[in-house]
Amino acid sequence: GEDVEQSLFLSVREGDSSVINCTYTDSSSTYLYWYKQEPGAGLQLLTYIFSNMDMKQDQRLTVLLNKKDKHLSLRIADTQTGDSAIYFCARGSSASKIIFGSGTRLSIRP
Amino acid sequence: NAGVTQTPKFRVLKTGQSMTLLCAQDMNHEYMYWYRQDPGMGLRLIHYSVGEGTTAKGEVPDGYNVSRLKKQNFLLGLESAAPSQTSVYFCASSLAGDYEQYFGPGTRLTVT
Numbered sequence: 001g002e003d004v005e006q007s008l009f010l011s012v013r014e015g016d017s018s019v020i021n022c023t024y025t026d027s028s029s030t031y032l033y034w035y036k037q038e039p040g041a042g043l044q045l046l047t048y049i050f051s052n053m054d055m056k057q058d059q060r061l062t063v064l065l066n067k068k069d070k071h072l073s074l075r076i077a078d079t080q081t082g083d084s085a086i087y088f089c090a091r092g093s094s095a096s097k098i099i100f101g102s103g104t105r106l107s108i109r110p
Numbered sequence: 111n112a113g114v115t116q117t118p119k120f121r122v123l124k125t126g127q128s129m130t131l132l133c134a135q136d137m138n139h140e141y142m143y144w145y146r147q148d149p150g151m152g153l154r155l156i157h158y159s160v161g162e163g164t165t166a167k168g169e170v171p172d173g174y175n176v177s178r179l180k181k182q183n184f185l186l187g188l189e190s191a192a193p194s195q196t197s198v199y200f201c202a203s204s205l206a207g208d209y210e211q212y213f214g215p216g217t218r219l220t221v222t
Contacts, residue, residue, distance in 0.1 A: 008150065029208065030208055031209070040216075041215060041216070042114075042213030042214050042215050042216050043153075043200070043211075043213045044213065045210050045211075045212075088152065088153070092207070092208025092209070093207070093208055094207070095207070096141065096160050096208075097143065097155060097158060097208075098208065100152055101152060102150070102151060103152050103153075
């Protein structure tokens with residue numbers, strides 16, 4: 001999915017906020033997603049946002065969408081060791097599929 | 111409600127051998143997908159299906175075939191395995207094309 005880009009790695013200190021960023025090129029998607037993949041497991045939907053929204057908050061998670069810049073971000077407040085995982089940004093496609101980014105590996109420092 | 115299941119979980123093949131990976135979902139989803147995941151490359155779509163009896167090529171279809179004879183099952187076949195097909199394979203299903211996808215636990219395949 002080269003039209004959905006995200007950095008490969010992020011390291012944060014436990015208790016700090018993590019911000020994972022994503023950019024995309026096609027603005028026609030209805031939904032944009034964040035998936036989480038823990039070691040040895042499949043992907044699980046973490047949260048999603050409708051393309052007509054700017055922000056969505058769900059407990060420790062905040063998703064921000066800047067449609068003009070085609071930029072999506074995921075903020076995890078008070079990052080814990082259990083948040084260590086790979087986070088995938090994705091957008092819905094009119095062509096019967098979801099386009100995934102390459103994933104950002106989040107590691108937590110004590 | 112088991113969601114999406116995959117069998118087997120692990121497999122080691124020799125070059126040239128064949129095998130079939132089975133994906134099953136009990137959510138009555140129309141759409142099903144096969145991905146491979148390699149380090150640093152994210153998920154790459156191999157084949158997908160938009161309903162029973164249909165299949166379509168994804169990003170990396172070469173060396174793989176699929177069948178969707180029943181709505182709940184999506185099979186991925188490797189006719190002649192190659193070391194380049196060593197990967198983790200994920201199946202997913204969804205209600206519609208751009209809706210949330212539900213993933214299976216993955217199959218780790220090694221081709222020697």
